[in-house]
Structure formats: C-alpha cells, structure tokens
Amino acid sequence: MEKLIIGRVGTHPTVCFAAEEIKRILSVMDPSLEIRIADAAYDPDRSDLLWVGRCRSFGFSESGTDDVIIIETSDEGGMITGSNPRSVLIAAYRFLRELGCRFVRPGREGEIIPQRRLEGFGVRVRETASYPHRGVCIEGAVSCENVYDMIDFLPKVGMNEYFIQFAVPAEFFARWYERRGNPFAAPEWGEDDDPRSLSAEMTARLEGEIKKRSLRYHKVGHGWTCEPFGIPGGGWDARRTPLTAAQSKVLAEVNGKRELWGGVPLNTNLCYSDAAVRGTVTDAIVAYAKDNPQVDVIHFWLADGENNHCECAACRAKRPADWYVRTLNELDAKLTAAGLDTKIVFLIYVDLLWEPETERIQNPDRFILMFAPITRNYGQNYGDFLTFGGTLPPYERNRLKMPRSLDENIARLRRWQEQFDGDSFDFDYHLMWAHVGDIGYEKCARNVFEDMKDLQKIGLRGMVSCQIQRCFLPTALPFVAMAAALWNRDADFDATADDWYSAAFGEKGAEIRAAMRALSASCRLYEKGEPFWDEKEAVRALGMLISAVKDDPSLSPLGIYAGYLARLFDLFRAVTSGDKQNARAKAGELFDYLWKNEPAVQPLLDVHNTVGTITRWMDRTLG
Numbered sequence: 001m002e003k004l005i006i007g008r009v010g011t012h013p014t015v016c017f018a019a020e021e022i023k024r025i026l027s028v029m030d031p032s033l034e035i036r037i038a039d040a041a042y043d044p045d046r047s048d049l050l051w052v053g054r055c056r057s058f059g060f061s062e063s064g065t066d067d068v069i070i071i072e073t074s075d076e077g078g079m080i081t082g083s084n085p086r087s088v089l090i091a092a093y094r095f096l097r098e099l100g101c102r103f104v105r106p107g108r109e110g111e112i113i114p115q116r117r118l119e120g121f122g123v124r125v126r127e128t129a130s131y132p133h134r135g136v137c138i139e140g141a142v143s144c145e146n147v148y149d150m151i152d153f154l155p156k157v158g159m160n161e162y163f164i165q166f167a168v169p170a171e172f173f174a175r176w177y178e179r180r181g182n183p184f185a186a187p188e189w190g191e192d193d194d195p196r197s198l199s200a201e202m203t204a205r206l207e208g209e210i211k212k213r214s215l216r217y218h219k220v221g222h223g224w225t226c227e228p229f230g231i232p233g234g235g236w237d238a239r240r241t242p243l244t245a246a247q248s249k250v251l252a253e254v255n256g257k258r259e260l261w262g263g264v265p266l267n268t269n270l271c272y273s274d275a276a277v278r279g280t281v282t283d284a285i286v287a288y289a290k291d292n293p294q295v296d297v298i299h300f301w302l303a304d305g306e307n308n309h310c311e312c313a314a315c316r317a318k319r320p321a322d323w324y325v326r327t328l329n330e331l332d333a334k335l336t337a338a339g340l341d342t343k344i345v346f347l348i349y350v351d352l353l354w355e356p357e358t359e360r361i362q363n364p365d366r367f368i369l370m371f372a373p374i375t376r377n378y379g380q381n382y383g384d385f386l387t388f389g390g391t392l393p394p395y396e397r398n399r400l401k402m403p404r405s406l407d408e409n410i411a412r413l414r415r416w417q418e419q420f421d422g423d424s425f426d427f428d429y430h431l432m433w434a435h436v437g438d439i440g441y442e443k444c445a446r447n448v449f450e451d452m453k454d455l456q457k458i459g460l461r462g463m464v465s466c467q468i469q470r471c472f473l474p475t476a477l478p479f480v481a482m483a484a485a486l487w488n489r490d491a492d493f494d495a496t497a498d499d500w501y502s503a504a505f506g507e508k509g510a511e512i513r514a515a516m517r518a519l520s521a522s523c524r525l526y527e528k529g530e531p532f533w534d535e536k537e538a539v540r541a542l543g544m545l546i547s548a549v550k551d552d553p554s555l556s557p558l559g560i561y562a563g564y565l566a567r568l569f570d571l572f573r574a575v576t577s578g579d580k581q582n583a584r585a586k587a588g589e590l591f592d593y594l595w596k597n598e599p600a601v602q603p604l605l606d607v608h609n610t611v612g613t614i615t616r617w618m619d620r621t622l623g
Helices: 013-029 085-098 144-157 170-177 195-212 245-250 275-291 320-337 406-417 442-453 477-487 493-522 535-549 553-577 580-601 607-622
Strands: 003-009 034-039 050-053 068-073 078-082 124-128 133-137 161-165 216-221 297-300 343-348 367-371 423-426 462-466 523-528 530-533
Touching: 003 013, 013 034, 013 050, 013 085, 013 195, 050 085, 068 085, 078 085, 085 124, 085 144, 133 144, 133 216, 133 477, 144 161, 144 195, 144 477, 161 195, 161 297, 170 195, 195 216, 216 343, 275 297, 275 320, 320 343, 343 406, 367 406, 442 477, 442 493, 462 477, 477 493, 493 523, 493 535, 493 553, 535 553, 553 580, 553 607, 580 607
Parallel strands: 003 034, 003 050, 050 078, 133 161, 133 462, 161 216, 216 297, 297 343, 343 367, 367 423, 423 462
Antiparallel strands: 068 078, 068 124, 523 530
C-alpha cells in the first residue's frame, strides 16, 4: 500500500479529530505511506477509501448515546463508524489497536506504535460498551498537562466521561503549582497570583479538549452548600474570616451552635428545612446551568464529612435524605420552568446512605443516582457480598457509624433502588488512596477489574472513578484494567494484564509482572484494617524488580520506584517495632526521596497524595 485516502463523513469536530488521529498514528507506523483526508458523502460502493464517521446506513439513531462501534475494513479501505461522534473516535483508536498499537498510559510517551509497512487492514469489530458510564473525576495534585493527558487518554481505552469537581477546581491545580508540601521545589504560583483565576483559564481550555472528544462532561459537586451564600468553598482548608450573622443563620445547628463544621465551609451542612435556604441553593444551580450549557451533567452534593446535619426541631422532622429529595424536586421544577434539560447527579454518601422515609423523586428522568461508598473495604469485591444477612442499623442523627463492609453498603444502595429506578453509577475510590497500600498494583488492579465486571449485579450502570490523575507508577495496570472491564464486563483479567505488560515493557514484561505480583502478595496495608507485611517476601520481590530494571535506562522510573520501596520497608520496620522516633525519621527520609525524584516521574506518580496517604496510615498505626 502506497497511498491511503481517509474519507471523512461529516464535519463534526470529533469525527474530524478521529480522522486526524488515524492519519497521525498510521504515519508513524508506516512513514512511507502517503495519507490524505478528503471530505465526502459516504458511498458503500467506494471500497478504495477508509471511511470515518457516522453513517445512517448502519442503523444508528440521530440521538444515539450508548457507545457502539463498528469497524469493517479490508485490504484497501472500509468503514470505521459509531453510534455517536465520540463512538467514532473510540472506534478509531480500537482500529489502531487491532493494527498492533497500544495505549499503555496517558501522554504521547504512552503510545506504543509498531513500525511496519502497511499492506492492508482486514479488521472486523462490532461491539457495544457494557456500561454507559465510564469516566474519571479529577483529584490529587495536577498540572494542566496532567489533566489534558487524562482527557486525551480516555477514548483511547474506551472511556467516555470526565468530571471536574467544583465550579473552579483551583484546589487540585494549586496543590501542584504551589508545590504544596515539597520542601525542595520553588512554587510556580506566587503570592501575587490568583489561583482561582488561573485555574478558571486552564479549565476553559480543558473544556475545549473534553468537547473536542465529545466526552460527557460532569461538573461541580462540591460548593453548593456554601458558595451561593457568599462563603468560599474551593477546598478543605479551615476558614479564618468570620461569618456574617446572615451567613451563620443558614448553617446547620449542631450541638446548639450554627457554625462552620471544623471551620471548613465545604464540610458544613445547612438548615435544609428552611425553604429560603433551599431556594437560594436551587436558584444558584439553575443559574449555573443557564450560564454553562457546555456542561452535560451537574452534580448537586450536600456537604462533605459525616454526622454533621442540622439538629433544629424543624430539620429533625425528616431525615437528611428526605430534605435532600425535596430539594431535588424543587430544583427539577425550576430547571423545567427554565426549559433546561441538564441532568442532575444526586449522591448516596455517608449520612445519605440512609434512604428517605417519605419524600420521593418526582421526575426520575432528570436525575442520576451516584453511589459513593467511601468507607468501604477495598480488600473486598462487590460480587462476593451481594446478600446481607444482618440487620441494618437504624438512622440516628449525627450518631451514625458508616458501613465498612460491602454487604452493608450494598444493602443501603438497594434501599434507595427500591425508591428510584432511574440512571445510576458507582463513584468509587480504588485509585484515590487504597492503591498506595498495594506496592505491586496487582491486587488493586484485580480488585477494580472485578468490581467493574460486577456493577450490573448491584444495579449500577457504570463508574466515574474518583481518583488521582497520576496513578501510573509502578504500572498503569489498575487504570487500564478498570477501563477494560467497563467496556467489556466479560474481559479476562490475566489476558488484559499480560497484554499490557508486554506492550509497556516488551520482552521484560513477564519478568516485571512476576515481580509486581510478588510485591502485591507481600504487602496489604488496607485490606482488612490490620496491615500485613511479610518482610522476607517483600525483600525478595524487591530484588526481583531491581534485577529486572537494572542497566536499562528506559526503565528508570521503576528504578526510582525500587528506591522508594527500599525506604518504605525501612519505615515499615520502624513502625512495626513501635519505635515512633525512628519511624518519624524514616518517614522523613522516604518523603525527601520522593519529593526530590518527583520531576523524573511527575506524569506517573502523585507524590503529594502518596505522602499524605502514608502519613495518615502511620499516624493511625503509631497513635
């Protein structure tokens, strides 16, 4: 094959991008191939073109939202199509995968493109994604480039949604650009910079990238319980400026006081029995929906934290979930009156796990249920805990014990599902903190993979992963495994893992995976509460990793990771001996090593998150 004409069907920006991506990557694969993109109306009799776009002849509806891909190509040309523009892009990347390309992690450096002469294609794929919700939520410490790389990566692995928390996500950008916690790096943002303004500019650019790929765009979540009242709520820091009397009046009364919960506006609930309070919140959401038509899904959450709801006589008349549902119905009425069809996510989280007693959602089509079992055990899998044989604890205002076991969490979800049968998804935290406790990433990868396969068993239609954006050291397997199972819940974990290791590490893939499996087997910090660390096996596994990566500059990030593990083991020895002073010293050495080496692994490892997670584990263990 000397020439290839890509017949671009239609002018939708995502279809245009899909055609350009095929051209870009095929040009790398076979530099001798002359590739041209031509706009043309689809003609099934023209088999000499590689058609890319949406074609009605394949039976797709004009408003298709589920992701269906069809690839039918032969030696000379063929068709790459999908049920919507985003599906066309996903199909384009799947076509390239069938030709031998692999997308092993975000960024261009994560594209594995084989060098070979193209003589033809011969690809046949017809698939529908197992779940309609396959997304990621911003968390951690991030640069604009980190978020861009994640957005760019999602359709490459078959994912379709991105969620930016807050109206302006300054908290996550500031952690990176201010180099929070890093004693060895000068901040990029100084005292004269406005983090909110800078973050808003970056967010606007990133929104363009989200729309270019036709990803379903989720927004906000946090902030509705403080921002509408003039109380800044862009992060979890305590507020120093006193509140006005009018602001204090709207806050939840707890222990006889209406004040910020722990000094943090984001963690402070409101007096939801007050119709004026609910009206201010719902008016703010409607105004935001009007002003931000680019947002497909707005999350309306109550305050973060737990056991922090209003104890006034009026609020006590109903559970928090009842007041929440009443507010949701009032919001729906206002959105309908404004002619807005924006979807609203409501969450089942901490105190809201206890379902409403009397209120019911009146318009299920408006809403999406989000199950967020943040206190769950990540050593368990959904499919193993589908039945609950105990008695669910009753609701006791501000004296609730949050469920850790999956069976109790699922039982709480089922109580809600008896009342609401609309759209829904899981909002889980596999790659937020728990993965740090799995030093080989094999156990957490299998855990998230199996959970995604089993979501349909608990009545959920996918997942939006609340996670750090840099979770790819030692490997990207947990993320790739999650994406694989969300696209195809019949996928096989070991086949997925072996393929990824082979693509990422070539002939050393099997050796590195053996080391990672041994590391995961030796250390389980978060599985069942009590830390497990087999020192002899951990040292042996570390030796396997060092042997695999030595004298190979391409594997230098794993060499840095090996140095991290050696220092982590020193910390474990000090902690398990009960020597608090030595443990603090070893932690300092470990953290200094991570901060100093972050520039070399920045796209792969969120040091801010890792340091925080280990610090919290150490504090709990040492007391």
